[in-house]
Amino acid sequence: MLDWPELESACLSCQKCALAETRHNVVFGDGARNAEVMFIGEGPGEQEDLTGKPFVGKAGKLLDDMLTLIDLDRSKVFIGNTVKCRPPQNRDPLNVEVEACIGYLRNQVALLRPKIIVCLGRIAAMRLIREDFKITKEHGQWFEKAGVQMMAIYHPAALLRDPRKRPETFEDLKVLQAKIREICTHTY
Numbered sequence: 001m002l003d004w005p006e007l008e009s010a011c012l013s014c015q016k017c018a019l020a021e022t023r024h025n026v027v028f029g030d031g032a033r034n035a036e037v038m039f040i041g042e043g044p045g046e047q048e049d050l051t052g053k054p055f056v057g058k059a060g061k062l063l064d065d066m067l068t069l070i071d072l073d074r075s076k077v078f079i080g081n082t083v084k085c086r087p088p089q090n091r092d093p094l095n096v097e098v099e100a101c102i103g104y105l106r107n108q109v110a111l112l113r114p115k116i117i118v119c120l121g122r123i124a125a126m127r128l129i130r131e132d133f134k135i136t137k138e139h140g141q142w143f144e145k146a147g148v149q150m151m152a153i154y155h156p157a158a159l160l161r162d163p164r165k166r167p168e169t170f171e172d173l174k175v176l177q178a179k180i181r182e183i184c185t186h187t188y
Contacts, residue, residue, distance in 0.1 A: 004033060007107050011084050016100035019085035019093075025052035029080030029108060036184040037077045038114040039063070040105070041155060042123035043093050049086035054079045059156035063120070066156065069170070070177035076187055078112055080105065082124050092123055102127065109148075115183050117148055118176060121155030140172035142179065149179060 002010060011028050014020060027044040030053050047057035055063045067074055083093040083101040093101075109117070119125040122135035129143050129150050143150045153172045154165050180187050 001110050002107055004111060007104065007111070011104050014084070014100075014104075017085075017097045019083065019087060019097055019100075022088055023085040024049045026084045027052055027054050027081060027086075028084060029078060030054050031074065031078035032076050033078070033112070034186075035076060035078040035112055036115045036187045037072070037118065037180060038109065038112055038116070039077060039079045039118045039120055040124045040128060041079075041081045041120040043081050043083040043090075044086040045090055045157070046086065054081055055156070058160055062156040062159060066169070066173060070173050070180075072177075072180070072187070078108070078114070080108055082127050098127060114148060116176070116179060117150045119150065119152040121152070121158060123155075125152035139168065140175055142175075149183065151176060151179075 008028050012026050014026065027048045041055065044054065045057050045059065047060070048054055054060070063079075064074060067077070082105060083097050084104060085101075087093050087097065117128060119128055122133060125133040125135060125138075129145070129152060133152065135152055135154065139153050140151065151172070153176070154169050159165055159169060
């Protein structure tokens with residue numbers, strides 16, 4: 001296992017898949033390196049690719065609003081993605097791209113040792129919770145893997161495309177908030 005500086009350096013110089021050829025920046029992840037709560041999306045979008053920071057575009061603004069809604073300070077959580085480079089035209093990452101990048105995410109999880117992982121959308125949930133995960137049926141439910149509590153909610157970009165999912169997501173966020181208050185010691 002690499003330490004934080006080694007891991008970030010490895011990510012920034014990564015050439016393991018074709019996404020390295022089209023990226024502007026590697027989006028390593030951002031937040032507290034002692035976070036009890038980790039949010040994982042699918043991959044960087046255009047704004048994230050340009051800035052090198054996760055969730056800074058419209059979906060990022062909505063994620064910030066969602067965190068505020070449950071009294072979470074973004075600086076006290078860690079936010080990352082399943083892949084660290086932007087897939088062209090924001091398409092879903094290919095399996096070969098996820099496979100090339102998943103070791104970096106696993107290393108981040110091992111370093112953080114979060115109590116809770118929140119998957120933002122189906123791509124992250126299918127990789128981290130279960131391959132056949134159905135976001136429309138299983139969002140807001142708790143799963144445990146290797147002692148970590150895991151939940152998936154709709155990706156903020158999906159909520160921007162379909163605002164009708166927002167009430168369900170609000171309920172999911174309340175469930176998340178209750179679990180954070182139950183098991184986390186330094187998140188609030």
